[in-house]
Amino acid sequence: MSKSWVSYEDQVTLLEQRGMRIDDAEAAAVFLSKVSYYRLSGYFRHWQQDPQLGDNRFTEGASFDALCALYDAEQKIVATCDDLLHKLEVLLRTRFAHAYGQIVGVSGTFARGKGFTQSPKSGQERVEEHSLRDLDRSKEAFITHYRDEIKQGHVYKPEAYARMPIWVAVEAFSFGSLSRLIQASGQSGVLDQVADSLSTSRKLLPSQVRSFVYLRNRIAHCAQLWNHFVLDVPGLQPKKTRNVQQSHRSFTDHSIYKILVALDDVASRSGLRSEWLQQVVEPILNDHPLLARGIATPCKFGEMPKDLLRSA
Secondary structure, eight states: OOOOOOOHHHHHHHHHHTTOBOSOHHHHHHHHHHSOHHHHHHHHGGGEEEGGGTEEEEOTTOBHHHHHHHHHHHHHHHHHHHHHHHHHHHHHHHHHHHHHHHHTOSBSGGGGTTTOOOOOSTTOOOTHHHHHHHHHHOOOHHHHTTOOOOEETTEEOGGGGTTOBHHHHTTTSOHHHHHHHHHTTTTTTHHHHHHHHTTSOTTTHHHHHHHHHHHHHHHHTTOOOTTOOOSSOOOOOHHHHHHHHHHTOOOOTTSHHHHHHHHHHHHHHHTSOSSHIIIIIHHHHHHOHHHHHHHHSOOOTTTSOHHHHHHO
């Protein structure tokens, strides 16, 4: 079925026709001009009758103001996560390069895959290939300074990076590539040294870093966090889980909140930021119970308590 262009004002009218309470139509149109109707539809559906079957009418109590408050509160979580993730990513780059340079080698060894455990599966891509593609794409002066014009076709060969120190290369790696290298450096001892420098567990750190990459990517692409089921779940010490559940709130395994707990744990252990969860995240969630429910215990359509939706 083809779609038609709809003005912001007509989008407001459509929401009203479907049963959503809108106290200020002009303000609602302005909000929709900043945050698209389609983006908000991921939130709308929890107040709708049966969107999966095309029934987009809203249930009693659905309020545009409440939805805007939910969205704005989520953006506060996004902002504080983005700030801490930025600092942690820089810290991980620093600690990994320092450990790898000391244990494995300073220049060029990373490009040959030295110090990384490769997959035993036949035909599987080598671990360092991700980081080499990052370097190949880079036009940063600090990369081109150390990159030699040694190519096979249009692709730089590993030998092109023979002069490049690991602390230079790591600054061009994506967070995802860095995560893969950290995970693959267990046998060389690099992972142990990185984990020790952060006062955390080498067993848990790889899954935690993967989850940080996952969260950072969702934030970078402006994706919804509320009622999202996480795919890359971080590991946690049972004691940390118990303490948070006793002090703050319960959370499910595939929740965004579990990543926030892991983020708080690594930030605290490394000395990067103490009591971030308690002092920054929890006040936001306590002010917005509906947001807290979807962050800590995400729900599918029809599972969110109706009294919580009505009271939002």
